[in-house]
Amino acid sequence: xxxxxxxxxxxxxxxxxxxxxxxAPGTHDWQVVREWRDERxxxxxxxGQPVRRRFRDALSRWRRRPT
Numbered sequence: 001x002x003x004x005x006x007x008x009x010x011x012x013x014x015x016x017x018x019x020x021x022x023x024a025p026g027t028h029d030w031q032v033v034r035e036w037r038d039e040r041x042x043x044x045x046x047x048g049q050p051v052r053r054r055f056r057d058a059l060s061r062w063r064r065r066p067t
Contacts, residue, residue, distance in 0.1 A: 001009075003025045010022045041051045 007022065007025055014021050044051050
């Protein structure tokens with residue numbers, strides 16, 4: 001069963017029971033990614049390691065690159 005089929009089944013079941021419909025697949029993906037990143041940073045701080053922001057660091061290195 002695909003994700004879409006499961007979503008449609010859950011939506012039908014919720015509607016027949018008078019419950020609110022579940023969120024559509026992919027609705028909260030970015031929120032999950034942000035929470036995962038925050039958790040990774042938190043664990044690094046607890047372990048006494050520097051928090052690495054790879055994309056931001058790479059971008060700043062690229063901007064400071066001599067031309």
